[in-house]
Amino acid sequence: MMKKKISIKDIAKLTDTSIxxxxxxxxxxxxxxxxxxxxxxxxxxxxxxxxxxxAVGLRTGVSxxxxxxxxxxxxPFFGEMAKVIEEEAEKGGYRIIYCSTNNNLQKGKDxxxxxxxxxxxxxxxxxxxxxxxxxxxxxxxxxPVVLIDGYxxxxxxxxxxxDNFASAYNAVDCFVRSGYKxxxxxxxxxxxxxxxxxxxxxxxxxKDNKLKDxxxxxxxIPFDMDKNEGVEAIKAFIEKQKQMDAIFxxxxxxxxxxxxxxxxxxxxxxxxxxxxxxxxxxxxxxxxPGITTIQQPTYDIAKSAIDILMAQINTHKxxxxxxxxxxxxxxxxxxxxxxxxxx
Amino acid sequence: MMKKKISIKDIAKLTDTSIxxxxxxxxxxxxxxxxxxxxxxxxxxxxxxxxxxxAVGLRTGVSxxxxxxxxxxxxPFFGEMAKVIEEEAEKGGYRIIYCSTNNNLQKGKDxxxxxxxxxxxxxxxxxxxxxxxxxxxxxxxxxPVVLIDGYxxxxxxxxxxxDNFASAYNAVDCFVRSGYKxxxxxxxxxxxxxxxxxxxxxxxxxKDNKLKDxxxxxxxIPFDMDKNEGVEAIKAFIEKQKQMDAIFxxxxxxxxxxxxxxxxxxxxxxxxxxxxxxxxxxxxxxxxPGITTIQQPTYDIAKSAIDILMAQINTHKxxxxxxxxxxxxxxxxxxxxxxxxxx
DNA sequence: ATCATTTGGTAAAACGTTTTAATTGCCTAC
DNA sequence: GTAGGCAATTAAAACGTTTTACCAAATGAT
Numbered sequence: 001m002m003k004k005k006i007s008i009k010d011i012a013k014l015t016d017t018s019i020x021x022x023x024x025x026x027x028x029x030x031x032x033x034x035x036x037x038x039x040x041x042x043x044x045x046x047x048x049x050x051x052x053x054x055a056v057g058l059r060t061g062v063s064x065x066x067x068x069x070x071x072x073x074x075x076p077f078f079g080e081m082a083k084v085i086e087e088e089a090e091k092g093g094y095r096i097i098y099c100s101t102n103n104n105l106q107k108g109k110d111x112x113x114x115x116x117x118x119x120x121x122x123x124x125x126x127x128x129x130x131x132x133x134x135x136x137x138x139x140x141x142x143x144p145v146v147l148i149d150g151y152x153x154x155x156x157x158x159x160x161x162x163d164n165f166a167s168a169y170n171a172v173d174c175f176v177r178s179g180y181k182x183x184x185x186x187x188x189x190x191x192x193x194x195x196x197x198x199x200x201x202x203x204x205x206x207k208d209n210k211l212k213d214x215x216x217x218x219x220x221i222p223f224d225m226d227k228n229e230g231v232e233a234i235k236a237f238i239e240k241q242k243q244m245d246a247i248f249x250x251x252x253x254x255x256x257x258x259x260x261x262x263x264x265x266x267x268x269x270x271x272x273x274x275x276x277x278x279x280x281x282x283x284x285x286x287x288x289p290g291i292t293t294i295q296q297p298t299y300d301i302a303k304s305a306i307d308i309l310m311a312q313i314n315t316h317k318x319x320x321x322x323x324x325x326x327x328x329x330x331x332x333x334x335x336x337x338x339x340x341x342x343x
Numbered sequence: 344m345m346k347k348k349i350s351i352k353d354i355a356k357l358t359d360t361s362i363x364x365x366x367x368x369x370x371x372x373x374x375x376x377x378x379x380x381x382x383x384x385x386x387x388x389x390x391x392x393x394x395x396x397x398a399v400g401l402r403t404g405v406s407x408x409x410x411x412x413x414x415x416x417x418x419p420f421f422g423e424m425a426k427v428i429e430e431e432a433e434k435g436g437y438r439i440i441y442c443s444t445n446n447n448l449q450k451g452k453d454x455x456x457x458x459x460x461x462x463x464x465x466x467x468x469x470x471x472x473x474x475x476x477x478x479x480x481x482x483x484x485x486x487p488v489v490l491i492d493g494y495x496x497x498x499x500x501x502x503x504x505x506d507n508f509a510s511a512y513n514a515v516d517c518f519v520r521s522g523y524k525x526x527x528x529x530x531x532x533x534x535x536x537x538x539x540x541x542x543x544x545x546x547x548x549x550k551d552n553k554l555k556d557x558x559x560x561x562x563x564i565p566f567d568m569d570k571n572e573g574v575e576a577i578k579a580f581i582e583k584q585k586q587m588d589a590i591f592x593x594x595x596x597x598x599x600x601x602x603x604x605x606x607x608x609x610x611x612x613x614x615x616x617x618x619x620x621x622x623x624x625x626x627x628x629x630x631x632p633g634i635t636t637i638q639q640p641t642y643d644i645a646k647s648a649i650d651i652l653m654a655q656i657n658t659h660k661x662x663x664x665x666x667x668x669x670x671x672x673x674x675x676x677x678x679x680x681x682x683x684x685x686x
Numbered sequence: 687a688t689c690a691t692t693t694g695g696t697a698a699a700a701c702g703t704t705t706t707a708a709t710t711g712c713c714t715a716c
Numbered sequence: 717g718t719a720g721g722c723a724a725t726t727a728a729a730a731c732g733t734t735t736t737a738c739c740a741a742a743t744g745a746t
Binding site: 007008009019020023024027029030051052054055056057058059060 | 731734
Binding site: 098 | 396406440462626
């Protein structure tokens with residue numbers, strides 16, 4: 001059965017022309033007469049000719065593949081992104097090769113090294129601490145790169161992400177508008193700039209609202225803590241901060257851990273404690289009384305990222321080094337931040 | 344800056360040997376003396392030599408890439424799978440190129456066609472109606488293929504999936520054990536064999552338990568219905584079936600729609616209605632009182648799939664056509680199926 | 687009529703590898 | 717000492733494209 005793939009050479013033979021002619025016709029390059037063109041196109045069509053990407057890649061140095069390196073595709077945030085990126089890339093004839101690092105630095109380095117074996121034409125990467133050198137190296141070698149969801153302060157690598165500072169600021173503002181005054185925060189210890197920006201936004205908002213900004217109101221979950229331990233830590237935190245009437249979770253997974261903790265403590269939302277979490281997801285919309293969240297504009301982020309990458313790929317001399325896109329988020333207000341009734 | 348990639352030819356020049364010698368040493372093939380080997384290895388190492396995958400691919404016809412075609416990587420089920428597959432593939436030096444079809448048949452066909460341009464060495468595909476021909480074609484051309492999450496009845500394509508029949512059967516059994524007798528089902532109209540198997544399991548269990556099996560107790564949500572419409576449909580269904588005291592949702596997304604519907608109707612779980620859903624996820628564990636779910640063994644499925652694929656790739660003559668792996672699921676019992684108290 | 691230009695087409699090199707078959711020198715056996 | 721065998725190395729072909737440079741014939745200008 002195994003019908004051999006047909007090559008440009010076969011087509012040349014079949015149409016009594018030369019390899020060059022066929023290549024020209026197929027790529028619309030040289031000047032070939034209508035008749036011959038038609039004949040070649042017909043034969044190619046009929047035999048289902050598809051160019052051998054390896055050969056093209058070898059000859060041209062272009063793979064038509066872009067590398068997507070994310071922390072974990074499992075999350076609700078990246079799944080959505082991946083979809084958009086893939087869809088958009090496909091329009092330009094590009095495919096996505098996907099790798100996840102699971103926050104493992106060595107794995108990240110390995111992935112970059114592997115992909116750089118003239119395998120991909122560009123990169124979309126969620127940066128992690130320690131990868132600066134490797135990524136900068138790509139940029140220096142004139143490989144198109146776009147960072148999403150984070151960036152490296154002080155470097156010139158284009159990036160697009162949500163406006164973390166403003167988002168966190170707005171969250172606190174929302175609490176304040178509803179009458180909450182003792183606002184705690186739970187964040188993670190991943191060394192990620194985006195989390196840091198969220199912390200800064202939180203602190204700035206507290207300050208602007210003349211609320212107490214004690215380091216006591218902040219809990220940092222170590223990056224290697226598992227889910228159960230995390231829940232316990234949050235429970236302890238809540239019990240210790242008796243006066244706290246609102247909590248801001250800086251990531252989606254912290255938010256669900258927080259809900260578990262609050263449930264375990266048999267506290268009610270928002271009467272005992274109001275809640276806002278980063279990253280909207282199904283849990284938050286469904287969980288009674290509905291959890292107020294900061295919805296990241298995943299579509300916009302992904303779209304912008306791939307657009308910028310494509311622009312770099314297509315026009316070689318584009319200077320993308322100054323691109324710093326911070327996209328506003330949307331605060332989805334739900335029951336967990338209803339106005340406080342009494343004191 | 345742009346340092347040219349070093350090639351095997353460069354190494355040959357640098358070490359005063361031939362291209363062949365270098366290739367042999369690097370691949371541990373020919374018989375080359377220790378000294379020369381060492382010299383070559385050293386130079387290669389020092390210059391960070393990496394083989395050009397395109398060239399290797401062209402010459403050998405092996406791309407070291409496998410294609411993963413799924414319905415949507417967004418879902419909780421596939422995100423997890425993708426991770427395992429990627430991890431496992433990497434051990435064999437393979438990378439994953441990923442595409443999603445969004446249940447669009449043409450897109451599925453296109454993806455297969457694109458990937459087959461000698462781009463990938465094997466496929467892991469979640470099958471959809473209408474793709475039989477295209478996939479069978481791959482198999483006929485001796486491309487390794489493994490289907491996950493579904494299969495084509497009557498064809499000889501290896502597949503691995505959860506035991507849908509038994510899983511649904513167990514769900515009904517669980518209801519019965521807890522005293523529920525009027526058990527409805529909500530499923531989708533996607534033409535997927537796995538959903539069909541779940542329906543069969545449900546019906547068989549009803550029959551074995553001598554419960555009424557009326558087509559009235561089954562709701563089929565059309566595949567093109569959006570979320571809100573779906574919720575409304577489920578609400579109407581519940582209101583109409585007054586005597587119904589338990590519902591089985593055949594997929595994860597139907598389950599969350601169902602929760603929304605039940606919430607809207609202000610019914611309480613499990614007093615007014617007991618619930619089981621396919622596909623465990625965070626919502627179900629968190630949503631009070633905890634929703635009983637059928638947890639798919641994602642790890643096992645993914646691991647088996649990639650293992651079978653690798654086996655096919657590595658030993659060309661493996662006959663995988665008879666592989667039909669149905670892996671048991673795990674019923675996670677939570678509050679939504681607590682024993683019924685009275686009648 | 688002659689030279690320049692355009693038009694339609696092709697030969698051949700190159701991309702970086704793998705692999706087959708050949709070459710050289712050396713050793714062993716008779 | 718010569719035929720055969722083995723060890724170490726390499727030349728060259730091939731994978732399927734793209735592209736440069738060239739060629740022949742036809743057209744146009746003088």
